[in-house]
Amino acid sequence: ETHFKVTSFLLTTLDVVVEYFPRDSKELTSVFTVIARSVHPFYKATAKDSPPKIAKEFKEFYEKNKIMRIAGVKQENDFDGSEYVSLPKNESVSVDYLIVVNYFGLRGGFQVVLDRVSHPESPPCLMSLEYIVKAINHMSEYLRVDFLKVYIPQLNEAVLSYLFDLHERGKPDNERLGKSSQKDITKVLSSLLAKSR
Numbered sequence: 785e786t787h788f789k790v791t792s793f794l795l796t797t798l799d800v801v802v803e804y805f806p807r808d809s810k811e812l813t814s815v816f817t818v819i820a821r822s823v824h825p826f827y828k829a830t831a832k833d834s835p836p837k838i839a840k841e842f843k844e845f846y847e848k849n850k851i852m853r854i855a856g857v858k859q860e861n862d863f864d865g866s867e868y869v870s871l872p873k874n875e876s877v878s879v880d881y882l883i884v885v886n887y888f889g890l891r892g893g894f895q896v897v898l899d900r901v902s903h904p905e906s907p908p909c910l911m912s913l914e915y916i917v918k919a920i921n922h923m924s925e926y927l928r929v930d931f932l933k934v935y936i937p938q939l940n941e942a943v944l945s946y947l948f949d950l951h952e953r954g955k956p957d958n959e960r961l962g963k964s965s966q967k968d969i970t971k972v973l974s975s976l977l978a979k980s981r
Contacts, residue, residue: 790826791845791880794819795887802888805896806903813908813915819884820919822926827878839871841879842886868894870928877926885923894920894935902942913946914965917972924979936980940973 801816818824868889869882888894897916900908908916920939924932947966 791883794826794880794884798884798888798891798893802891802893802896805893805900810909810912810915813912813919817915817919817922820922822877822881822922827881827884833876833879835872835875838877838879838882842869842871842882845879845883868928868931869926872926882926885926888923889927889931898935898938898942901939901946907946907949910950910965913943914969917943917969917976921972921976924976929980932976932980936976940977943969943973 797815797819801812801819804812805816867886869886871882897920901913901916907913917939924936927935947969950966
């Protein structure tokens with residue numbers, strides 16, 4: 785089934801993203817941003833995809849594919865797979881998108897992002913940081929509020945520390961384009977902080 789192959793491809797791509805994220809690759813970060821947007825054609829939600837149907841398909845995917853074992857997560861008997869995502873109650877969203885976002889969390893992706901942003905010896909370039917923050921913002925629409933309340937303040941602190949250090953170092957990133965990126969980043973951070981309250 786093409787649907788399953790696309791989802792499997794996206795999950796495999798996320799494996800690569802998580803493994804190689806510690807390196808500063810604008811291309812890899814750009815791919816992550818593309819995957820993190822729910823509006824792409826490879827995420828198809830239809831009018832018949834009611835929230836109960838989405839929740840059922842989400843749970844079936846995790847049961848059928850034993851994705852928790854792949855991700856190294858212990859499966860509880862009553863675990864529905866939604867450790868990171870909040871299954872929709874009254875809107876239609878692609879179940880594939882929810883699977884991808886949740887899988888990123890199960891693979892340790894959110895921690896890898898924090899580690900990457902706060903890496904003191906070789907911080908990401910400003911463009912990569914902007915991509916990262918935007919990707920997390922896209923995903924945040926479907927992340928559990930209890931997770932956001934813990935994660936977003938940590939991300940905010942790491943990003944603000946990065947921007948402060950960038951200013952202190954006076955890097956070339958800090959020119960006109962850099963200032964524009966910094967404004968975009970702080971705007972997205974404000975949005976994320978509002979969602980985490």
